[in-house]
Amino acid sequence: MTQLDDKARANILRAMVRIRVAEERISELYREQEMRCPTHLAIGQEAVPAGVSAALEPQDLVFSGHRSHGHYIAKGGDMGAMFAELYGRATGCAAGKGGSQHLIDLACGFMGAAPILSSTISVGVGAAWAAQLDGRREVSAIYFGDGATEEGAFHESLNFAAVLKLPVVFVCENNLYSVHSAMDCRQPDRPVSALGPAHGMPGVTVDGNDPDAVYAAAAEAAARARDGEGPSLIECMTYRWMEHCGPNDDIALGYRTAAELAEWKARDPIPPYAARIGADLDALMSEALAEADAAVAFAKSSPFPEPSELTRHVLPA
Amino acid sequence: MTERQIKFSEALREAQADMLEADPNVLLLGLGVPGPTGIFGTTSGLQERFGTHRVIDTPSSENAMTGVALGAAARGKRPIMVHMRVDFALLAIEPIVNQAAKWHYMYGGVMRAPLVIRMIVGRGWGQGPQHSQSLQSWFAHVPGLKVVMPARPLDAKGMIVSAVKDDAPVIVFEHRWLYNLSGPVPEVPVGRPLEGAEVLRPGRDVTIAATSYMVIEALRAAETLAGIGIEAEVIDLRCLTPIDAGTLKASLARTGRLVVADTAQEAFGVAAEVVSVACQHAFQHLKAPPEVVALPHVPTPTTPALADLFYPDARDIAAAALKATGAEKELPPAPEQGRKWKDTPDPSFTGPY
Ligand SMILES: Cc1ncc(C[n+]2csc(CCOP(=O)(O)OP(=O)(O)O)c2C)c(N)n1
Numbered sequence: 001m002t003q004l005d006d007k008a009r010a011n012i013l014r015a016m017v018r019i020r021v022a023e024e025r026i027s028e029l030y031r032e033q034e035m036r037c038p039t040h041l042a043i044g045q046e047a048v049p050a051g052v053s054a055a056l057e058p059q060d061l062v063f064s065g066h067r068s069h070g071h072y073i074a075k076g077g078d079m080g081a082m083f084a085e086l087y088g089r090a091t092g093c094a095a096g097k098g099g100s101q102h103l104i105d106l107a108c109g110f111m112g113a114a115p116i117l118s119s120t121i122s123v124g125v126g127a128a129w130a131a132q133l134d135g136r137r138e139v140s141a142i143y144f145g146d147g148a149t150e151e152g153a154f155h156e157s158l159n160f161a162a163v164l165k166l167p168v169v170f171v172c173e174n175n176l177y178s179v180h181s182a183m184d185c186r187q188p189d190r191p192v193s194a195l196g197p198a199h200g201m202p203g204v205t206v207d208g209n210d211p212d213a214v215y216a217a218a219a220e221a222a223a224r225a226r227d228g229e230g231p232s233l234i235e236c237m238t239y240r241w242m243e244h245c246g247p248n249d250d251i252a253l254g255y256r257t258a259a260e261l262a263e264w265k266a267r268d269p270i271p272p273y274a275a276r277i278g279a280d281l282d283a284l285m286s287e288a289l290a291e292a293d294a295a296v297a298f299a300k301s302s303p304f305p306e307p308s309e310l311t312r313h314v315l316p317a
Numbered sequence: 318m319t320e321r322q323i324k325f326s327e328a329l330r331e332a333q334a335d336m337l338e339a340d341p342n343v344l345l346l347g348l349g350v351p352g353p354t355g356i357f358g359t360t361s362g363l364q365e366r367f368g369t370h371r372v373i374d375t376p377s378s379e380n381a382m383t384g385v386a387l388g389a390a391a392r393g394k395r396p397i398m399v400h401m402r403v404d405f406a407l408l409a410i411e412p413i414v415n416q417a418a419k420w421h422y423m424y425g426g427v428m429r430a431p432l433v434i435r436m437i438v439g440r441g442w443g444q445g446p447q448h449s450q451s452l453q454s455w456f457a458h459v460p461g462l463k464v465v466m467p468a469r470p471l472d473a474k475g476m477i478v479s480a481v482k483d484d485a486p487v488i489v490f491e492h493r494w495l496y497n498l499s500g501p502v503p504e505v506p507v508g509r510p511l512e513g514a515e516v517l518r519p520g521r522d523v524t525i526a527a528t529s530y531m532v533i534e535a536l537r538a539a540e541t542l543a544g545i546g547i548e549a550e551v552i553d554l555r556c557l558t559p560i561d562a563g564t565l566k567a568s569l570a571r572t573g574r575l576v577v578a579d580t581a582q583e584a585f586g587v588a589a590e591v592v593s594v595a596c597q598h599a600f601q602h603l604k605a606p607p608e609v610v611a612l613p614h615v616p617t618p619t620t621p622a623l624a625d626l627f628y629p630d631a632r633d634i635a636a637a638a639l640k641a642t643g644a645e646k647e648l649p650p651a652p653e654q655g656r657k658w659k660d661t662p663d664p665s666f667t668g669p670y
């Protein structure tokens with residue numbers, strides 16, 4: 001198994017901190033009501049994209065769903081363009097037309113996010129098929145939640161990817177809930193990872209709050225994919241701290257307990273990792289805050305799209 | 318006696334509660350139905366009241382769950398399915414269009430599919446391209462489905478009551494911006510017809526036929542028009558299958574001028590259908606080309622800077638009506654908005670959905 005060196009670990013920590021700080025900035029600034037789009041924060045889930053991206057090469061591709069900010073940032077997505085997109089500005093990564101739910105940055109291989117559950121899973125498989133056809137050693141990493149695995153397209157995609165042995169890493173972020181619905185009313189008592197072998201590919205469940213564990217599974221899966229041995233499914237157990245959609249805490253709703261949230265907050269992926277590698281967390285936090293503030297300033301000073309943009313891009317010119 | 322006023326969302330909830338109460342075969346299912354926010358309050362408390370067997374949360378498996386509901390319906394159940402957005406129901410197109418819509422006809426009348434499928438049309442606060450589509454014409458195009466669009470709490474309640482009792486699959490399009498509006502609703506579960514339009518405001522100069530939330534904008538437009546001496550007749554189209562030619566014709570016989578306002582794209586949509594019906598049934602009455610107020614042929618943009626341009630409102634309807642009348646008049650200046658964006662149903666809304 002691939003070992004992480006100190007530099008790689010420092011990068012993983014930095015990615016987690018950048019995601020955390022950016023998401024916290026969104027949470028604070030959302031209250032100004034200038035980011036006028038549905039926004040799904042990933043605070044608490046940072047270790048997954050940090051670990052996965054550490055196992056990916058720059059040419060590899062990433063596909064995502066509604067909770068995509070962390071996936072975008074970890075793959076190297078432009079932070080200013082992300083904030084500008086949330087602020088609905090012309091300089092946004094989707095020219096303001098998509099908002100938080102439709103991030104994209106082709107320069108870093110972030111191929112797009114879409115909030116219709118399971119919609120980008122098959123699309124990611126198609127991109128892997130194109131890579132196979134063209135003989136590119138390029139991997140598609142596809143993120144989705146536990147809820148998305150209930151859609152038919154998830155199963156159909158795994159099936160097809162396994163038939164053609166496509167270079168795909170399926171990454172399920174299992175945060176125990178689909179909006180306010182717990183797992184037990186939606187799925188039988190078996191790990192999501194068991195669906196991998198059911199579809200003819202390896203499936204593992206890892207601690208999604210331990211970036212080293214995520215990295216190890218992703219590195220193995222990416223190597224398999226690159227070597228032509230086919231897709232893998234990784235289930236990362238993690239937890240969303242904030243409400244499903246929006247900037248607030250949601251314990252008052254009562255669908256989960258304060259004790260459960262506290263338990264998961266005690267398993268915050270960031271401080272223990274900083275301690276493990278002996279990093280200066282405060283310094284990293286202020287560096288990330290400066291980056292996020294610059295991104296916000298860029299977004300807020302950017303113009304809104306011109307009215308003529310309304311009808312542009314419906315069809316390619 | 319003053320009639321009881323309740324919100325559109327409460328009317329929906331009450332109708333479902335009444336039907337669950339009236340018939341043990343009625344089921345209610347959908348992702349988030351029993352949850353703490355209860356589909357914007359429209360299903361709150363119903364699982365507690367009617368039990369976990371009849372009111373259920375579902376996996377996010379729109380396609381299979383629609384087939385499941387159809388199968389249960391084939392065995393005597395009367396399921397109500399809820400989709401938080403029309404856009405999510407697109408994963409269930411196959412069982413709706415190929416199966417539920419066809420079962421009665423295709424099996425020579427021996428099979429029935431008494432399904433009610435509630436689909437919510439999202440709008441505002443950056444709902445964007447995949448959370449705000451208003452695809453009523455897709456479903457109205459398919460023989461074997463009944464498609465209704467309540468605009469008032471009265472219809473929200475009465476149409477759900479009638480839909481549950483109906484042996485055909487009924488699709489109910491509920492616009493999210495109607496949910497907080499109040500109106501008179503009887504306490505008893507009285508059904509409302511699943512066919513036929515209704516004149517909500519009489520007028521002699523121009524007919525404004527509207528669907529769903531655009532009925533509210535049309536009534537506002539009629540107020541503005543009244544201020545400059547133009548009497549608009551406002552028709553709530555209510556039901557799409559079919560468009561009520563009789564009501565339309567009778568109105569056009571009075572006014573001779575037509576504006577159609579729909580929540581969807583104009584092209585190949587309900588607005589185009591209404592114009593077609595008007596031309597076929599009331600051509601002799603038309604004194605001017607019909608006007609359409611609907612969405613441009615563009616996906617919903619997320620940024621409010623473009624979404625505000627994308628959605629027409631009462632002013633656009635009033636302008637279209639003025640044009641249809643050919644009157645040499647001008648609309649009064651638009652009242653001061655007092656807010657930067659028009660992307661919420663009212664200024665108290667602070668997002669997100
Ligand atoms: C096809 C479809 N159905 C329903 C929804 C509404 N929806 C948006 S996010 C979400 C929860 C999905 O849960 P999960 O996949 O576990 O992701 P998480 O939000 O937990 O990250 C749901 C049901 C949707 N976007 N698409």
Ligand SMILES: [Mg+2]
Binds near residue numbers: 145147175177179
């Ligand atoms: Mg989840």
